[in-house]
Every structure is written in structure tokens, then in C-alpha cells.
Amino acid sequence: MSAFLKSFAPKSSGDLARIGVMIALAALILFGALRYDYFLSPFNILSFLRYNSMFALIALGMAFVIITGGIDLSVGAVAALASVVSALLSPYSWYAGLAGGICAGLAVGLINGVVITRLRIQPFIATLAAMLAANGTALLLANNQSVSVSYDSGFTVIGQDDFLGFPIPAWIALGAYILGWIFLERSRSGRHVLAIGDGEHTAALMGLKVQRTLLGVYAFSGLLAGLAGVILASQFGAGQPTEGVGWELFAIASVVVGGTLLTGGSGSVGATLAGALLLGMVFNVLNFENGLGWISLSAYWQSVIRGLFLLVVVVLQARLTARSAT
Structure with a gap:
């Protein structure tokens, strides 16, 4: 009986962190539902999902990068650049704006990959260099100002x-996570990603296509x-x-909160999504809480809280890893 119960116990610090983020997310939702009148209102739920879908998407890409033992500091600047490119192309058609933004992001990602592997x-x-370059390119293309999108081409429908009563951005993020989970958990290439995180040199000796995977x-x-x-x-009508x-x-915080080690080698797509939702929540x-008047925090405090939250999680993760190794 004891052996049966032990089979359900966390086998590593990563497993413990993944369980923890699920519990924390559920607890925060319960807290909000009990404390605030309109927390579970359709308006708040749909607005939350619509806005946080962007962060969920970049967190998914970051998860795969960190699992390999790498880092991508350019994602924020790339998103800004893609928004400008999309806005500039949106008058031609909605799919021109969509394809333009995706291709802009893909191009920077490929450049990052080539610079790192070759x-x-x-x-x-x-990726720091790519971040600076993408930021400068976005400002040049936009002439240092917001670029209005076309409302006649149907481009704003995307955001x-x-x-079916669900925000289109949330559908997009959900589809990306399903594909990401299938890739990581059910494909040979996904196992290659994990193997590279465990040791790039060892993976190469095993005959894996390390450079191609990265x-x-x-x-x-x-x-x-x-x-x-x-x-x-x-979503906002402008690049x-x-x-x-x-x-x-x-x-990065979403990925780490989800139990993925910054050293790579392990990770979970589902826990990354839970981490992104937890931070957004x-x-x-x-x-x-600001609306109740008990506290009054400006938007600038969000960055402070986000940084402190990430620091606490990394410290706890390091402690759990050291304890599991002993």
C-alpha cells in the first residue's frame, strides 16, 4: 500500500513545482471568487483570457528555449516589431497583416538560431543583440510612433x-499549447529537445541533430x-x-514558476501555461484590490512585484533542487 501511495509522490523538484503552481492557481481563483463580486463574471474572464493570450504564447516559446538550456531575451522586442509590421500590412488584407507579423518574428528567430548554432x-x-536590433527596427518602421491598423480589412477580428463565445486570441494560444504538448511529450523531436537540455555534447555523441533542433x-x-x-x-488597433x-x-517567470529548470533538461508545457495564467491572475x-480601495498600486509596481516574484521562485527552486540532490 505504501509503495502504491509513493508512486503518486513528486519524483523531483520540477514535479513538486508543477504541482505547486497548479495549487497556487486554483487557490488564487478561489480567493478572487470569494472576495470580489465580478471576479468570475464573463466580462472579466474573457478580458483576462484575451489579454493574457499574448503572454502565454511567448511563454510557450520561451519554455522550449529554456528546456534546451538556452534563453531568448528578444521576444518582447520581436513582438513589438511584429505588431508594427502587421499594422503596416493590415490595409492590404487581414491575412497580409497576420502573415507579415508571423514572418517578422520567424525571421528574427531564425537569425537567433543561426548566430547561436553556426x-x-x-x-x-x-538574443540580447537581436532584442536591440528588433527594437530599433520597430522604431524606424513606425517612425517612433504608434501605427494605426486598418479597420476595413477585418484585421482587428483576430484580436x-x-x-463560439471564446476570444479568438485564446483559441490561438490554446491551439499552440496543444501542439506544443504533443510535440514535447509525444514526438521523437521533443525528446531530442529534452536530451539537448541534459547535455548538448552528450546529445551530439548520441547522434542527435543538435544544431538543427536548436x-x-x-x-x-x-x-x-x-x-x-x-x-x-x-487587439489594441495599432502597432x-x-x-x-x-x-x-x-x-521567463512563467516558465520557471511552472517548474522548468533554467539549466534545462526538463519542462512541462501544461505547467508553463499554468505559470503564465498564475502571473496574469x-x-x-x-x-x-485597487478597485476596493484597500491598496493603490500603480502600473509601475507590477514590474517590481514581477521581479520579486521571479526572484522568490528561483530561490525556492534552487533550494528544492539542492535538497533533491542530497
Whole structure:
């Protein structure tokens, strides 16, 4: 009987963190439902899902990057660049805006992958350079101002409309996560991603296509950041060249909160989604709390809270990893 019960116990610090984020998310939802009158109202739920779909998408791409032991600091700037490209192309047709934003993100992701795999530049430096380049390019294309989208081409449907009573951006994010889960958990290539995170040199000795896999992972991250930028432009009616600041930190925090080690080798798509929803829910609760008048936190405090939250999670994760190793 004891052996049966032990089979359900967490087998690693990552498993414990994944269970923890699910419990924390459920507890926060329960707290909000009991404390605030309209917390579970259709308006708040749909608004929450519509807005946070962008962050969920970049968190998914970041999860795959971190699982390989890398990092992508460019996702926020890439999303801003993609939003500008989408806005500029939206007068031609909705699919031109959609394709343009996705291709812009994919192009930066591919460049990151080539620089990292072919030129052997560390991911931190490569993606930092890409972040600066994407940010500058977005400002140049937009002439340092917001770029209005076309409302006549149907482009705004992507970010503002619903399908079957569910926000279209949330459907997009859900589809991306389902595909990401199938890839990571049910495909040979997904196992290659995990193996590279365990040790790139060892994976190469095993005959795995390390460079090709890494190129695909960074391209995937760029593509999802581009898709997030499309939703940004469509949802707010304008390409935002100065938006995306700190998005990479939100993505990293979501992945780490979901139990993925920054050293790579393990990770969960579902727990990453839970981490993104948990961080979004924290700020949703703070907004409701501001409405009650008990506290009054400006938007700038969100960055402070986000940074402290990430620091606490990383410290706890390090403690759990050290304890499981002993």
C-alpha cells in the first residue's frame, strides 16, 4: 500500500513545482471568487483570457528555449516589431497583416538560431543583440510612433472578436499549447529537445541533430513572439513599437514558476501555461484590490512585484533542487 501511495509522490523538484503552481492557481481563483463580486463574471474572464493570450504564447516559446538550456531575451522586442509590421500590412488584407507579423518574428528567430548554432555565440548575447536590433527596427518602421491598423480589412477580428463565445486570441494560444504538448511529450523531436537540455555534447555523441533542433527551437520562439505581436496590434488597433518591454521577463517567470529548470533538461508545457495564467491572475487580483480601495498600486509596481516574484521562485527552486540532490 505504501509503495502504491509513493508512486503518486513528486519524483523531483520540477514535479513538486508543477504541482505547486497548479495549487497556487486554483487557490488564487478561489480567493478572487470569494472576495470580489465580478471576479468570475464573463466580462472579466474573457478580458483576462484575451489579454493574457499574448503572454502565454511567448511563454510557450520561451519554455522550449529554456528546456534546451538556452534563453531568448528578444521576444518582447520581436513582438513589438511584429505588431508594427502587421499594422503596416493590415490595409492590404487581414491575412497580409497576420502573415507579415508571423514572418517578422520567424525571421528574427531564425537569425537567433543561426548566430547561436553556426557562429557559436552564447544565447544570452545573441538574443540580447537581436532584442536591440528588433527594437530599433520597430522604431524606424513606425517612425517612433504608434501605427494605426486598418479597420476595413477585418484585421482587428483576430484580436477583438470571439468564436463560439471564446476570444479568438485564446483559441490561438490554446491551439499552440496543444501542439506544443504533443510535440514535447509525444514526438521523437521533443525528446531530442529534452536530451539537448541534459547535455548538448552528450546529445551530439548520441547522434542527435543538435544544431538543427536548436535552430528550430529559436525559430519557434520567434514565430510565437511574432504571433503575439499580431494579436497586440489587432487587439489594441495599432502597432506598438515601444511595447514589449519586460515581456521576456514575464515569459521567463512563467516558465520557471511552472517548474522548468533554467539549466534545462526538463519542462512541462501544461505547467508553463499554468505559470503564465498564475502571473496574469496575480495582477488581475491586484486590479480588483485597487478597485476596493484597500491598496493603490500603480502600473509601475507590477514590474517590481514581477521581479520579486521571479526572484522568490528561483530561490525556492534552487533550494528544492539542492535538497533533491542530497
